Structure formats: C-alpha cells, structure tokens
Amino acid sequence: MRKGLSADLITRVLGGGPKYTLAELEEKYPPRNLPEGAFVTRFSPSPTGYMHIGGLYMSLIDYKLAKQTDGVFMLRIEDTDTKREVKDAAKIIVDSMKRFGFEYNNDEVYGPYYQSQRKDVYRSVAADLLARGLAYPCFLTAEDMEKIRENQKNAGFATGIYGEFARDRDISEEDIIRHLDAGEVPSIRLYSTGNPDNRIFCKDAVRGSIGFPENNEDIVLIKSNDGLPTYHFAHLCDDHFMRTTHVVRGEEWLPSFPLHTQMFRMMGWTPPLYIHTATIDKIDPETGKQRKLSKRHDPEANVAFFLADGWPTEAIIDYLGNIAASGYEEAKVKGQVKSFWDYELRPKKIPMSGVLFDNRKLEWWAKEYIATLPVDELVKRVRDWADEYDPQWAARIGDNPEYLKNILAIERDNPKRIRKDFITWKQTLQEVSYFWDDLFLSNKEYEFNKDLLSAFLSTFDICDDKDTWWAKIVAIAADKGVKNGDVAMNLRVVLTGRTNTPDLYSIMQVMGTDKVVNRIKDVING
RNA sequence: GGUCCCAUCGUCUAGCGGUUAGGACGUCAGAUUCUCAUUCUGAAAACACGGGUUCGAUUCCCGUUGGGACUGCCA
DSSP states (O other): OOOOOOHHHHHHHHTSOOSOOHHHHHHHSOOOOOOTTOOEEEEOOOOSSSOBHHHHHHHHHHHHHHHHTTOEEEEOBOOOOTTTOOTTHHHHHHHHHHHTTOOOOOOGGGOOOBGGGOHHHHHHHHHHHHHTTSEEEEOOOHHHHHHHHHHHHHHTOOOSSBGGGOTTTTOOHHHHHHHHHTTOOOEEEEOOOOOTTSEEEEEETTTEEEEEEOOOBOOEEEOTTTOOBOHHHHHHHHHHHTTOSEEEEEGGGGGGHHHHHHHHHHHTOOOOEEEEEOOEEEEOTTTOOEEEOOTTTOGGGBHHHHHHTTOOHHHHHHHHHHHHSTTHHHHHHTTSOSSGGGSOOOGGGSOOSOEEOOHHHHHHHHHHHHHTSOHHHHHHHHHHHHHHHOHHHHHHHHHOHHHHHHHHTTTOSOGGGOOOOOOSHHHHHHHTGGGSTTTOOOOSSSOOOHHHHHHHHHHOOTTOOHHHHHHHHHHHHHHHTOOHHHHHHHHHHHHHSOSOOSOHHHHHHHHOHHHHHHHHHHHHHO
C-alpha cells in the first residue's frame, strides 16, 4: 500500500483540485426514489460512427427492463475518446432512440449525460483514490510502454503495466514534483493490490458467478492527453452516481469484469447487476466463420440501412425482442400479448451465446406486422418512408394519394386473410409499381394466348360486378376449351407483367378501363 | 501463449435426471384459390465427442474438440 498524496500535489497532478468530496457527491446524486424492484438502466454508446444493430439490441433490453419495472432508462454518451469521435454520431444515436420509441429519462439531477462534461465527478473520485494511496500519477510515455510491451512479449510475460513493470507505482513525492516541474502531464493509474493467484468472483445476472484471477494491472483511470477517464473509471463513477441498478453490455466486457468488481469494492460501493449480452453475428463470407456483426465490415449492421430500406421499426423490435426473450414469439402468435412491450423480459433468459442474424425471420416478422395495419395506416407509413428516402416516389404518390390507397386496399378487407406480400415500405411500392404506366414492365417471356385476350376484351365492362366478370371468364374458357385459370393467368400477366398478384378483379377496378384496355391491346397488337 | 464465455434441428430456441426431445422461421409435399400470395394439413430435420456420478443422463461433474471474446492512455 502506498502513502496517499498531499492535497497540493493532488491538485497539481490532476491539473486542478477536486470540486467535490465523496460525501458531497453522494449528496449531489442521491439514491433514487423508486418503487421496489425498479430497474435503472442506461444505454451508453460511444459516438464513433453509426448506430449499430447490436447497440439497438442492447438499448432495447435496457429500455424494456426499465419500462416493465417502472424504472428509469438513461442515454449516456461515452465521448471520452476524443480521437475516435465522429461528428454527428451522437445525434444519430439520439435520433434512433426516438425512431424506435425508446424514451429515455435523462433527469437533470443525475446529469450531465455526456461523459466529457463530467470531469468534475471523475476528478473528485480520482482525488479520493490518490489521497488514499489507491491511485498514483504515472509518467510513462507511449514509447516507454511500447518498450515494456515488447520486452514482456519476448520474455513470454503477460503484457501490461503491473507489478515490477509499473515503474511509477511507488513513485515518491519528490519524483512526482520533478516530473511535474519538467512540464510532464501524468496519467492516473490504479494502484492495484490484486493478486492473480487469488480468485475473485463476479456476479452476472445471466451466467451466475464467474471466477477470475484477481486483477493486478495498474490500469489507467484518467488519461494524460485529455484528462478524461477511461471506460473503466467512467463506468465506476457514473453507474454509481447515476444509481444504475443493471448494466447491460456486450460480452466483450467479460474480461474486465474482475477489474470492475475490484474497483467497486475498493470504493465500498455496491456494484450494479451485470447482464453481459451475446453478440449478434454473421457468417463471414471470406472465412466462413461466425463472427460479430462489425461496424467496419458490415454495412448491413447499420440501423440506418434498415430504416432506409423501409423496414418497420416494430418488426425490428419484434425480431430483436424475440432474441432477448425467446418466448415472446409464441405468446404473440397465440395472441397472449399484443406487442413486445406486453411480454415480460426476464434477465435470466437473455441468451448468452452468439446469435446469427436471420434476415428471413426478420422478413417474417415484417410481413406479419404489415398485415395487421389498416389501409390508412399502411398508406401513411409508406408515404412517410417515401417522403424521407425516395423523392420520386413521394412526388408520384403526392400526385394522386387516393390511387395508392386504392391499390393498397386490395384484399385487405378480411383481416384473417390479408396477403403477406409486403415486407418493407420500399418493397411495398416496388411490389405494386405495375399500377403506374411508366413503371410497368410488360412480360416478354410469357407466351400470351391472344385469342383469349381478344375474347376478354370484347366483353370487358368495368361496371360489371365481380360475379358477372367471373362468369364472362368462365364462358370464354368453356368456349375456347381451356381452364378458367388459363384465362385468368393471361389477364394477370398482361396487366401486371407478373404471375403472382392479388385479386384480378380488384386490380382491374383500381386500374380503370383505359389501362386495362390499353395493356391488352398492346399485347394483341404487338 | 494466457484468461474468460459458449455448445439441442440449417437458424432462433423450449427443456432445469425418466419426454414419442416441443415450438417458431426456413425447406419440402399435399389441399384450397383466378395465382409462386394467403389459409389449412403433413413431412424431413438436433441433444459435438469421451469419461464419470446415478437404477437412469440432453439435463450434474471432468476432459477433449469446436466456436467466440479479451489481452490499448478504444470503448
């Protein structure tokens, strides 16, 4: 154990004195007044790029856990890595939360919620550690550490600043002053008293108690370059003073679990309950191996891509939600719950092994979801999408909104038998594009029976009711000696260019006489 | 190399010592339909391997193998 630093030295070492004592912080950030069993969670992304599907998954769990217990869900931006920070990334995250309806409650009392604005908190806690001899200023340079790492590798030792390799671990006040006088700025390191020969047990809500060798690394608490905390130290300070009860984070944090447990004990604070989630993976097309969906290599991991493609956010929530709570799907199909928000998410049931992202299943959720939408709502959602992502479609719809509504209303009257052709807003429009002459692609492959088409044309009357219309088709089939379906298929392909469409009668009604007649004539004549 | 996590149909999973190992997506087949949609019916499809413990292991323990994560003044 080292001797604590004097107040004067602490101020110099930190580049400023502590603003608060620990007791003052406790008072400033009092325990929350919440009902028994309420979860306080937080989504804490670092603004280093776009919103990732894995981040969305974690924030869904965070939000759901807080919501179902009448707790609090916070959004905390971990912008402590000034080098990797990407402009507007925080805005994208905030926007995503809004779009998916994850309402966070960033109560002012516990803020600010940007870590870069919480230096006072970190510095105050660091000062306490320094005063107690549980942390020390370290003047090792990047080159020094590189050299140490090299030597460790060559000698077969574990890399890192620990024990005898931690040069400044027991640095004297005189030496500190000497470095300071030379204009050097130290980082603040943890004075670790952990011994790898001992085991420390860490509690995970899903995996239970996990044993690790104790941590003996003097990890950096405060970085020298910007005075900001590392993840570890920020986690300790923020989740304590924000009174987080449950920390949902990726399993990549498992290795630093003993460190975090050690730090909480050192402070005499009760650690939150941890939920280390599994990653959402894909099969790497090059190696053929399963790996985490990555920001750098997988554009499909970008939530913005799902939005631009017009996936209903509800379907994405359903899909992700079912991964987190596997019983949800069955409850939903059986009608026991209306949405994911009605289904209880149990922390213990959150999966702990990596999950392959399954686009087919997402498609299924999306089809099911869109099929539940009333026409007006469907039209609205499609239009909203077009307004934001596809100006051409937006203009086209804007010219005649009723037309789109009539198209999308086809075969939507019987709620039990709604076609499930629509997957995304974008694909919905593509699916019905044949209703517009300039988008209509006549089918060049299909061998039309012009005889049948002529016969239909001569009897066609848009005013016919459905029975009359069908009777005419049956009559033509009988007359020409073909099946009813043959006549129908010829009509289907001639009008839509496709072999699979909704009800033909409805299509003709929506298209109107001119389109129907012209398209048939084009084939007969051409 | 070290530490840690994980292991049931192709995929997501139910299972918490005795089950014909269940469901969902997907796949395939059949029925209905004007259609390759919908709806309905049915089928194929899994406990990684080896040791224990036990009357009995998918289930508990150990090992092996396989997959994953970490090993930064990044999170």
